[in-house]
Amino acid sequence: MITVLTAYARNYIDISDEEMQLFFKYLKIRKFKKKEYVLEEGKICRARYFILKGCVRSYYIDEKGVERILNFGIDNWWFTNYNSLVNQSPSEDFIQTIEDSELLELDQDSFEELSAKLPKIDRLFRIITEKTHIAHMNKVKYTRNLSGEHLYKQFVLSNPKFSQRVPQYMIASYLGLSPEFVSKVKAKGF
CATH class of the missing domain: 1.10.10 (Arc Repressor Mutant, subunit A)
Incomplete structure (x- = not known):
């Protein structure tokens, strides 16, 4: 766990072993079985998740009752529902595991406290959010063209x-x- 997340973080920011130890103190390990929900429609998302192992998807159900997949996450990715998390509003989407999965959970209160103590973490998540946005824009472009x-x-x-x-x-x-x-x-x- 420590090695995987440390390597991930160091791809984006300069962070010491001591700073990573502080980061780890704010994380909880969560295990989910295949097809288990991390977040259900109507619930408020309260955390970001780092996928240690496994695979997840986010999706919604359209007006015809058809599942529409928005995104996938796999080992060594951060995953959340930013709309619900940031706005603290009920989610319109589901996050469900595709495989048995082991996730690190960073709840929003812990994120705020950790970011105040260690601003590098805020920068890390800004970079992650930017990369997520770029991937989404590429998907839109490819889908249209x-x-x-x-x-x-x-x-x-x-x-x-x-x-x-x-x-x-x-x-x-x-x-x-x-x-x-x-x-x-x-x-x-x-």
Whole structure:
């Protein structure tokens, strides 16, 4: 746990072992079984989560009752529902595990206290938020500009770990494609 998160943080900020020890004091280990909810629609998100191992997804259910996947998270990623967390409003989305998962939880009060003691943490999460925003904008761009087949291929090439661990129908939902369409693309030899 310590090594994984330390390496992650050091990719973005200069942080000492002592500062990381302080960071660890604010974290709680949470274990979730496959298909267990980290956050349910209507509940207020109160934490950020670092995925030590496992895979999660965020999704909502549209007006037709269809699940629409917004995002995935995998080992060594931070994951949350920023809208609910920042605004302290009921979530319109779900966060659910795709695999048995072990997460580090940093609740909002702890985040605020830790950021006051160690401003580097605030900077770390600013960088994470910026990278998340960039990834979202790239997804929007690809969704608008690529054909369904090229969109799927781009996703698989850019995210090989996800395409190996996330069921095909979930990838289809994330990309706004039908599972049948993705099956046909895969049948063509991709």
